[in-house]
Amino acid sequence: MKKLLVPFIVAVLVVSSAFAGGSAEKAKSNIVKIGLVTAVTGPNSLVGEEATEGAKLAIEQINAKGGVNGQMLELIVADEVNNAEASVLATQELLANPEIVGIVGSMYSAYCIAAMPSVAEAGVPFICLGSSSGVSKEKNRWTWQDRPLDTAQGKVVANFVVDTLKCKNPAIMHSTQSTFQSLYEQVFAALKEKGLNITEARNEFGFPEDTSNYAPYIAQVMAGDYDCLIALGNQNPAGVICQQVAQAGLTSARMPLVGSTSWCSNVCITAAGDAANGWYSISDWCPGGSNETAAQFEKDYCAYSGRAMSDLAAACAYDAVYILAEAMKIAGTNTDKAKINEAMKHVEFEGAISYFKYNEDHSFASTLTVTQNINGKVVPQFAIQYR
Amino acid sequence: MTLSLFVSLFVDGLSMGMIYALLGMGLILLVRAVGILNFAQGDLLMIGAYICGCLFLDLKLPLWIMFPIAIVWFALIGIIFMFTVYWPLRKASYSQATIIATMGASIVLQEAVKLIWGSSPRAMPAIVQNANGSPKILNVGQVTLPIQYLIILGVGMVIIYLVLKLFEKLYVGKLMQAACQDAYAANLLGIPSILTICATYAIVMIVCGTCGYLVAPQFMIRSTLGTLQLRAFAGVVIGGFGSITGAVIGCLIVGVVESFSTLFLSGYKDVTVFLLLIIFLVLKPTGLFKGKIGDKA
Amino acid sequence: MAEKKLELKNKRFTGPFTLIISVVVFYLVVKIMCRSLYSQMVVNMALVFCLVAYSVSVMLGMCGELSFAGVAFMGIGAFTIANLTTGRFGFKISPLGAFLVVIPVATFIAFIIGLILLRLKGTFFSFSTIALVQVAYTFFNNYRPLFGGVDGISGIPSVRILGKQLTNHYLWFPYLLVFVVFVGLVVEHIRNTQLGRSMASCRDNETAARVLGVNVYMTKVIAFTISGVLSAMGGALYSMLIRYASADMFTYDTSAKYLIMAMFGGVQSTIGAFIGALIVQILPQVLKVFQRYFQLIWGVSIILLMVFMPEGLTGIFRMALKRRKSRKKGRISVIQEKGEE
Structure with missing residues (x-):
């Protein structure tokens, strides 16, 4: 009897202490x-x-x-x-x-x-x-x-890559976390709609969110005949990807580098330093805005x-x-x-x-803004009114 | 697949594998010494990266001064780690308590670095640089190889060699092994087990910390570096607990497989390593190499 | 003699009268204390996680094997519910019907996986379960036809019991409580059957168990299956409660929480799992005042917990009881005999 009751009293006390505080507060x-x-x-x-x-x-x-x-x-x-x-x-x-x-x-x-x-x-x-x-x-x-919404972002990325950068065969690196998987799908569909001949097998490089080593993907991008790198991911991976892209010797002189919003983020730029230079970013927000x-x-x-x-x-x-x-x-x-x-x-x-x-x-x-990182600063290029 | 792609994937896989191998070697040393699986192994690596970052970026010490100081710190942290999550638990009624304590330690370490150094990741310059500060890259024909990878491979091999030498050849190492195999008998013979365990933890932390320094330029200094440990676990199990050589080879296999798996199923990259592991476990539960000491847990 | 004493003790432990009183008291306290849907939801979640904590208690407490596989089976339970109730396969069944489907599905999968993984022992086994969780998570996250991919599966309809639609957490609570207590009784019962004793023998001394004719491998596989089903039920209820299932809910990171739940209460007792789940789920809400130090405090308290009370709350309680008993040996036993009648 006692054996059972005492633990229950403990549980009861915990429950009551958890909720007693909340109700006492009076509305101002x-x-x-x-x-x-x-x-x-x-x-x-x-x-x-x-x-x-x-x-x-x-x-x-x-x-x-x-x-x-x-x-x-x-x-x-x-x-x-x-x-x-x-x-x-x-x-x-x-x-x-x-x-x-x-x-x-x-x-x-x-x-x-x-x-x-x-x-x-x-x-x-x-x-x-x-x-x-x-x-x-x-x-x-x-x-x-x-x-x-990412539908709009996908279209804007596709337009920018195809119309402005004149690329035919972009490689798309993306985090498989829900936000970016869904963004990737929008980008891919929009690129297809633009008439590019791309396939998931050849142009998609999805990486798990918790990975830290992007070098194998970057090596494949460098070995293939891609003419543009599109990268979609969170801020921390963005910094690491910039760093590793630079480490692998891939520069914006060789092919345009286009990132999602995270690439013009404070975190990415301060973390990656010079390695972030040259990256474009299609962003809903860039420091300073438009x-x-x-x-x-x-x-x-x-x-x-x-x-x-x-x-x-x-x-x-x-x-x-x-x-x-x-x-x-x-x-x-x-x-x-x-x-x-x-x-x-x-x-x-x-x-x-x-x-x-x-x-x-x-x-x-x-609106979305296209920016480029130049010498550690985010420079807005132009704003796009998509609807 | 072109030759150049093959070579760069292979070298990348090997250098990642080497990092896993160093972590894995530390795991085995701990399993041998105290019979527990350390779930904070990756976080020890992360601490190493932060300490090096602090000495190198904040205090701006040159490499040759920084390294000895860092090693002293690593040894200290290893010993503190031992006295907090192993020593009070060594007589716990069941061994899983120690494992769970290391999981707690992993949370503590991750949150502590965030409170001390902030949650933004920090960049670490590459060890060998060009004049303009960009990392140096070796071009061999079509193949481009970052020097950093080669450094990881070289330093990794040296560390593994030293540790093997210590445990197989030197008297101190033999003492330590003896103490691990039978602490009671060793104590009777006058080998203080507390010292040997301290030494093991210090060595493990030094190895992990050095790993942290090696990966920092590539992965940046951040609190989530600890996730590397899962692959090290996989490598160790494939290689077989109890044998350092086995674990090193297992980890190298994991690194290379992981690197090449991105060719085919990039979204399922994680699966390949762990499926490989499960297949290995089923076909050859003892791992590739049979250990000297069985599983104590 | 010893055998009889053990049985007596256990009878007292789950004595029907005490049990009913305790459950009613608990029910009333929660009813009085929980004035908002939020606090009710916290308690309901705790009850659901109880099932997972039970599963840890079966595997680790009874069998002595540390398994992380709980979250993988939770995922299987949750996605079974999500697929069957939202009509993704072209047919819909009610959530309760789907819940009944979860049990055989989970039994089957857990049994097969148990057969494979339990060829390993100790640390190897623990590690293989981590691998399982990682593999399961990656599939949950990537394979759209079955798991809805990264968006997960939303739109799980609310449950209908006895003609009543459970649209909010207040309505859920009594059913959950009864179910969790019932499952707890079943687990407690298992502990006292031959199977439970075989498990305990595997935990305490495998060689001895083998000598006595216990099929260690099969016993562990059965324990693994039971714990898998318990977790799957937890996962199923979880998805029914928040009416959504996605891979994010079943990561390796969260598996530590369920372990701690069972550990906190005491891994060798069923009631311990119940209390542990409640405390671990509710404590963060109390500690919220510490905001950004909370995770740190959480980590430190895990270490302290393992150092000072590896047997959990019930372990401490049991020890205190034993100490008191030995101090006033004669008197206590008399009183207890009386209480028994």
Whole structure:
């Protein structure tokens, strides 16, 4: 009897201590809360730090201008570590808080997709920071995306490679992580559509996300008759790939090197140093951006965070907070989530990553920028309005 | 497949294999000495990379000063590691507790470097450079070979040779082996097992740390370098626990297979290594080479 | 004599009255404490992971083999559910029906894999299970027709039990609790059967077990199969709970968590697995205040746990009980005899 009861008491104590704290807190009247799901700990914590800084900066700016509908904003961050389960739990934690009127979701589309059923159930506007078109395919009424979708990105990459760089046989290296697998598929389809004679067997080089050795792929790219290297991946691999491409003696003089957004990221450039020179990047965000809001954001963010450059995570979290605030202003309410969600459709303003205007597929962005890394600096080449 | 592609894939595979081999050799030394599988082996490598990065990038020490200091640090960390995750657990009621403690240590190491040095990866310049700071590359006909690979191969072979020599030929090494095989008897003979275990951990950390320094220019200094250890495990199992030569050969095979597997199934690259491993385990559970000491776990 | 004593002890352990009281108390406490869907979800997740912790307890606690294969079987369970309920093969069955399919599927796969991997022993076996997890993950992540590739499979319908649609976590909770307790009883029962004792003999002394006529290989294969099925059930419930399945949920990294769950509570006891799963799942929510130091604290506490209580909570409890017993030998035993009646 005792044997069984004592462990149970322990379990009960743990359960109660876990939840006792939460309910005691009392609501402050003049505060509206916005949630952010991101990695505070674990291997993705760098992205998380930046997203948090971006969102906090936006909130400080909005509050300095008098808040939204007379109320001040406050950010609540929930930790998604690096897995879908923790991300769903984190989202659930925010959803459970009735004071939170809008949530800025994870940078990782797969995690957002996993969390979306709960979001729909709770009925809270949710801006997913991932760029996968898989998110919009779910047709979730409450979910929105502020970054250009990978369908658009695929087309822009294909146009740039075929029309501007005049390449016929590009090699495509990509991470097999969901975001980039899906981006790769879009790029491949768009290249095919452009009339290139490419096959998966010959032109695709998918690497597992946790690998560190890209040399075998690079050796194959160098040995084949490819005339362009397209690389799609996260920021850390981007830096390593730059480094290893340079180590293998492959330079932009030999064939154009085109990367996804990560290639113009702060992480990639500071980590790879000179090795990052010459890479083009088709990006939804480059430090400094392509419009005035972006330039202003760059200045404010660097002053706020003490970093040398801004990064994608910071910019899109920043914009997401502004979109939510804008929707709240349009709806004229800080409490009615359904109304705010409806008002998202009327949001229209110039944000840091793009000019935002509602689209059928629940995404807002409309511009991508082509940049090149020259002497350790990101130099925007031209912006592409894709719709 | 052209000859040049074959050669570059082969050399790349071998140099990766050499890194796995050094990690694997450390694993075997530990299995022999204390009978546990170290799940933080890759993280010891990562720590090595960070320490070298700290000495080289932050303190800007030249190579010949940096290296002895780094080795002292490695030895120290190895001993600290031993006293935290092995020594208190040596009399645990079941051996799996020690293995799980090393998994905990792996998390601690990864998070600690992030708290100390920040979460951004850092670049390490190649050991041999051109005048403009870019890594030096050897051109032999059609084949381009980064010098860094050749350095990894060379240094790796020297380390393996030294360790083999130490354990097979030198008196100290024999003492250490004796202490591992029967700690009680060795203690009776006056060989203090705590010293030999300390020495083993220090040696293992020095080997791993050096690996960290060797891979840093290629892989950068980052907290996820630890994932390299899984391939080292695979190589060690293929080679057979208990035999250093076997493990080295197993790891080299893993490196080469991994490198060539990218030719055919790039998305499934991970599968090839592990499927190879499972096939090996089923066909030849003892590994390629039979060890002197069986599995203690 | 010793045999009888053991049996008596176990009867007390799962005495039906105590059990029902405890479950009801637990139910009420959770009901009172969990005021939000989120906290309810945390508890529900913990209950699901209990099943996986049971599987560790079977393999490591009963059989003495360290296996990482749990997540691979969770994946198999989850993807079976996802495929059967979302109509990817052109037909749909209800989630509960699919759950019944998971069991034979997992039994079959686990048995075959067990036959192969258990030819190895100790560290070799542990390592081969890591290889299995890696291979499974790569296939989950890449093979679209069966596993939905990198996007995973979404749109698993909500479960219907007794004419009631389980649309939120409050409704799930009682069913989950009953199921997990029931499975726990089954596991506890296995421990006390001949099979359980054969397993224990393999763990404690393989040679002796062989001498006594225990088929060590087959016993371990059966244990592996049982633990595989337990994990697969956990994975299946997991996917039904969050209505989504993707490779990301079943990585090698997460397998450490399930090990720790079982270790924390005490790997040699079923109730230990239950408590361990609860604590390990809920503790992070409490420790969230430490934010970026949390992983570090987590790692350190794993080491400390292994150093100071390798037998887990129940191990400590058992030891304390033994110590007290030996101190007041006579009195205690009398009281306990009375309690028994």
